[in-house]
Structure formats: structure tokens, C-alpha cells
Amino acid sequence: MNKQWASVIIAAFFEVCWVIGLKHAGNSIEWIGTAVAIFVSFYLLIKAGESLPVGTVYAVFVGLGTAGTVCADSLLFGEPWKIAKIVCIVVLLSGVVGLKLVTGEPKDKEVSE
Template identity: 60%
Template sequence: MNRNWVFVLLAGLVEILWVIGLKHASNTWEWLGTALAIVASFFLIIESAKRLPVGTVYAVFTGIGTAGTVGTEMLLFGEPFKLIKVLLIGVLLAGVIGLKLVTADNAEQNGEVSR
């Protein structure tokens, strides 16, 4: 996996933090942490999108964020478990993984070595 896809993965994981922060932040420090997470997440996604297909990057980023946020809400914050919700998240993740597998990054298309 090249560095740009690692950036997408990290951006998606940080997205989970800031989305949860938007819902649960209750003091200045928590709001500051949420704002910093937003900045970090968007910095990472912008950097990766400079070298990877934007549509695929965005789909992977939002898929990670959506699945992670729903899972975290269920596991940590008492959101009710609904089988249909979990199945639909699975369909979403299958689509995201499929997009990643069929999309070559620019370095691979140009015959360059990934960093």
C-alpha cells in the first residue's frame, strides 16, 4: 500500500473522531479537538487526492467515516443495533473496497515506483 492510500485511511479514521466530536463535544477543549481533527482529516484527504483519483479517494474516505461512525456509536454510545443498518454498511464497504481494487493510482498508471 502506498503512502497516499495510508493518508486516505488515516483521514477516514480521523473523520470518525470529528464526526463524533460534532455530536458529543460539550466544552471548549472538546470543540477545539474536533476542529483540529477536521483540519487534519481534510489536510490528509487533500494531499492524497493530489495523486490518486478524486472520486475513489472521496468514496473510500466517506465509507471509512460512515462505517466507523456508525460502529462507534453502537459500541460506545448506546446506539441501538439494527441488523439492516449493519448489512447496509457492509454493502457500502464492499463498494468502497471494490472501487479501491479496480482503481489504479497515477504512479501505477505511469509505471512509477510507489513510495
């Protein structure tokens, strides 16, 4: 995995953090943390999109963020697990992995002199 794809995964982690923050923040410190998570998430997403196919980057980012948010909701806040929910997460992550596998690595741009 290269540095740009690692940035997408880290951005998705921060997406989960800010989504949780939007629902559960209750004081100034938590709101500031949510704002920082939004900034970090989108900064990393934008930087990765500069060198990777932006459509695939965004799909992976949203897919991982969605799956991570559903899992965090169940693990941290007691949302019940249901078979249908687990199946949907597996299908979603299968699509994300599939997109990553069929997307070629970017070729270095040659500088013309």
C-alpha cells in the first residue's frame, strides 16, 4: 500500500471521529475536536485525490467511513447488531476493496524540459 492510500484510510478514520462528534459533542472541547477531525479528514482526502483517481478515492473514503461509523455506533454506543446490517457492511467493504483492486497505480508524470 502506498502513502496516498494510507492517507485515505486515515482520512476515513477521522471521518468516523467527526461523524460521532456531530452527534455526541456536548461541550466546547468536543466541538473543537470535531472541527479538527473534519479538517484532517478532508485535508488528507484532498491530498490523496491529487495523485490518485478521485472517484475511487472518494468511494473508498465514504465506504470505509460508513462501515466504520456503523461499527463504532454498535461498539461504543450499544446500537444492536443485526444480520442484515453485517451483510450490508460486508457488501460495502467488498465493493471498496474491489474498486481499489481494479484501480491502477498512478504513473509518475514526466517533467518536460
